Amino acid sequence: MTTSPIPARLIKWLLVLIAVGVSLFPFYWMLRTALAPQSQQLADGLGFWPAHLDFGNFARAWNKANRGQALLNGLIITGAILLLQLITCVPAAYVFAKIRFKGSGILFGVVLACLLIPTQATMVPTFIGINLFGLGDTRIGLVLPFYSSAFGIFLLRQQMLSIPDALLDAAKTDGLGPWRTLLRVVVPMSMPSIAAFAIFSVFTHWNDYLWPLLVARSPDLATPPLRLAVFQQADIGFDYSALAAGAAIVTAPILILFLFAQRRFVQGMAGGEIAG
Template structure:
């Protein structure tokens, strides 16, 4: 009973911000701020959602966000999976040194790389383009590390048998490594999608044209220094941009847990 009580308290604390976001987004403007305890507004309205969709051009922003996320993800999978296989199963000069340098890259926060990346893109005249939102994240040290750690657990005897059957590295990668490492790959997919769908700092630096705004930038339209923050429209927009990643997580959650737990699928 005590264990389930603690779980219930933890779940309630975790879900309360989402509940309050939905409550605020569905409440009339004059009922967003109130005194006392009022779990539900006296009436529900979709006006905040209509205003958020129209004023923030949320459809265009979500389309931009989808293009950016999928572009980054495709490049990261294209670079991380073969590199992870090489570091996990192949022998080549300076492998340990290169892997160590890759681990060092994990210690460098994105914010520390923002200025040099911005200067490089400025020299290439790529600022304020779709490429500036995608190219700097073409690979991921975290993704390489996560997938490599999973590939290490694949028995070498299985790969030796594949080589004896005449399979080359490319065939082994597509026919064995990728199917067996699918939980780790899907785990990284979720991390990548969540990170870049919600990224605010980098698009703020390079996307100056409103036509390039991603969802987090679109939400900023409801923050006005003179008029204050339009909490109703802001929470409605936040609810709408939360739905796609929430649906994605619900579809792949079992594989996500398996990737974090070392490969064992859970119910």
């Protein structure tokens, strides 16, 4: 008597559950550590959940790391970067997608080449330039190097390629110029990709640690990830409970944003892949 094979659907769901568990484990461990009393940080025999919950770790993390100022700095810097990127990337993507001009292929090739260059490779000359212009330790210095995004131009261009040229010709016939066509026709039809890029940009720059570490020398300019360094103590090392509580505070806004905008994110990324 032969046994029936395991259904492929069951195998698929098992793999999905394993992937979800692996992805969520760091969040579980962060929350568990944040709720554990400071005296049990390095205790042996850790259980699934702390026997005694200590919500005071969150208050200690908020006060010691000046979380209110850090979150405000993160909001201002992330919002300014996103605004500048949308102002530069949306028109650039529209030009590459729908306006034919000599050398457009070469210029777009340069944009694609920029995707291959890691940010760390250009960080030192960018830092030198920011300091030469006297923008070190300023919010402008934190924002200016990210005024545009090669990934944003590429993603939005792919979405705009799927917009029928006949629709743009009809807008031109109705008397709309290039800018009004962009704002009234192209942007509304590209909102899934714009929303997806906005989420990607916010995730990236809210969690950025290295560039603020180089530029923001004043504690008043520290971003949320940068303020986590205050929990390193010279005599005992890291205060892990307060560090995990601070990390949870930093992660919460981004996690909430993704939960509300995940449908737009998936639609935008899928639209950028399908358009050719």
